[in-house]
Amino acid sequence: QVKGDRLWDSLMEMAKIGATEKGGNCRLAASDLDKEGRDLFVRWCREAGCTVTVDKIGNIFARRPGKDNSLPPVMTGSHLDTQPTGGRFDGVYGVLAGLEVVRTLNDAGIETVAPVEVAVWTNEEGSRFSPAMMGSGVFADVFALEDIQAKQDVDGKTLGAELRRIGYEGAEPVGKPVKAYFEAHIEQGPILEAEEKTIGVVTGAQGQRWYEVTVVGQEAHAGPTPMARRRDALVGAARMVQAVNRIGLENQPNACATVGFLQVSPNSRNVIPGRVFFTIDFRHPQDEVLTKMDRELRDACSLIAVESGLEVEVEEFWYFPPTPFDEKCVAAVREGTKLYGYEHMNIVSGAGHDAVYMAKVAPTGMIFVPCEDGISHNEVENADPKDLEAGCNVLLHAMLERAQG
């Protein structure tokens, strides 16, 4: 049994770093505040008797030795970075639940057979540097280290240089054998709350396609340029935003379609926009539907561009297919919920998680707990301490099961 209060106190302590006025968190990847959060985690892990290593992409591993340290570790973890207007639980919960498992094993004097590790993955959010899940992506060999080190934020700073600056470009090579990987996370959606379940047994994650779209028209004066002569990139982009939304609505149930980022150029009040850049985020649990949505998007954008005398470029920027998790790991999670008598249900993750990339290189499972109103990526993100404790108990059980076998 984990200590729910201790877990909660650690969460609230971490939430002070990058706290926002509205009660949320802003700890962008590889920023000064990310460094502070990492430092606190490392200190806590050392106090709990772990050895800490950092790899070249800034992933942190806190290791609690087992009886047989030649075995690969049973690993858990998540991320400490947040959205610009993020919450106190997204990612942080999975990291500190891992720490609470270590503390509980210490309290009970349990020595596992395989070692246990808690991982902090670099830049899971994909907000400051895009795409998301970078640290685990390099770990799982989905991305090349050099490519990811070279990714730039909007100010042109690279992730590699920023990690070096905050002292988290480690010496270790990226990637190593892992016996099993578990990740606890808030659901970030409304389903568990609506169904009144404490635990979501995550069977897999839906697929994602991210795009970058550039629309080019012609800048001209907003006053003396007659409507009929305009090639207004923003009017075209606005139709495309509508089209993205419609594609989401027409592929129900389960499709999601979002334009989260949009920039107008030159962005001057009395200039007809000459260029708009925006991003698209498509998600679906079935790959065929994602492919269909892709076709619908390209058709819609081409049609709008032709009708409006604009040029458009639609570039696929990131893709991963729907990812089923490991049967045994999913079963270990389900057993844990039954053991403690928690209400539970199967669920597919709507978000990408480090677990999605870990599933490529290790047997993987995830544990979801409800979050208030299903809201995350928002400063008001909230979760019930009892649910967080329950998820952590299930994590403890699943990890123990795998670390003893």
Add this chain to the structure above:
Amino acid sequence: QVKGDRLWDSLMEMAKIGATEKGGNCRLAASDLDKEGRDLFVRWCREAGCTVTVDKIGNIFARRPGKDNSLPPVMTGSHLDTQPTGGRFDGVYGVLAGLEVVRTLNDAGIETVAPVEVAVWTNEEGSRFSPAMMGSGVFADVFALEDIQAKQDVDGKTLGAELRRIGYEGAEPVGKPVKAYFEAHIEQGPILEAEEKTIGVVTGAQGQRWYEVTVVGQEAHAGPTPMARRRDALVGAARMVQAVNRIGLENQPNACATVGFLQVSPNSRNVIPGRVFFTIDFRHPQDEVLTKMDRELRDACSLIAVESGLEVEVEEFWYFPPTPFDEKCVAAVREGTKLYGYEHMNIVSGAGHDAVYMAKVAPTGMIFVPCEDGISHNEVENADPKDLEAGCNVLLHAMLERAQG
């Protein structure tokens, strides 16, 4: 007769300051480059024997004395600031045409009765600091000096502080009597070119209404938040951008409607936008139609907000009614074109100009010359040296007529 070559050379010399790669100019109001442009103008004016004064909002006046210096001056001028991706002629032409008039009077040894002044108005473009036509607006008592000094750019810097920094917060009080005001400008629209006229005799300017709109929805995760539960501020704003465009199209002939500036928050690829801020620029030669467009805008935005579960605030930010110019000044311009035998036509200005505010405090007229493809507020903005010379000759005639009477 003015010297077209000398005028062109001065224009090209000025265009080196803040030159952009695509052959345009970026000299934002009260920036270092604006200072460089102002310094060059001041040097040229002193070399032409003028005395230079600067008022508290940074307007520059270069004075060529007359026989009776107790008379108010006959004034011409325009602005040296540009759009972020602006051209080489918008504003600059009117300033340097004024300088060319002074140089021509010097060459011919003409002493006018009233003194002649060339004005450079601060921040006409309204891009870095909004709204537009600030220097002439304070001069004409439309805006209070303190309000305009306190206007901020996107980085929070105030116009007052920036003028002080570049050494152009002058000592003179803002505003003084003016006998007549003329302004030469490129048309910034396609009409003169299409009608093959050299000179547009500007009879007045259309009215403008500028708005600031804020749309508020709810930030949430782009992955696990079902389409049906979303309150996506950008999807709503995109419909409003469409509505603005439709209102422009439905109020033809002559209406213009533009969203030039739009900002998404938090602007993160995997976050449903919680807030969008954008601006609207409505124009029409008839005030009743502007009022009708205002009603249509408010109705459309309210309806979209209600249908989408969003909140919207539509704030009128700037307004001036259609402005007819002074009959005698317009006649002086028309006479000049006839004298030189230039093809000409009456025209209403689609853009706001410093002349619009000057018309409140002095008899005012404007002279338009064609610009290539009607394009301005664009780096490719271009004009024919012969047309620029013609406009300057008409300006010379009109100013002389008023300065001798």
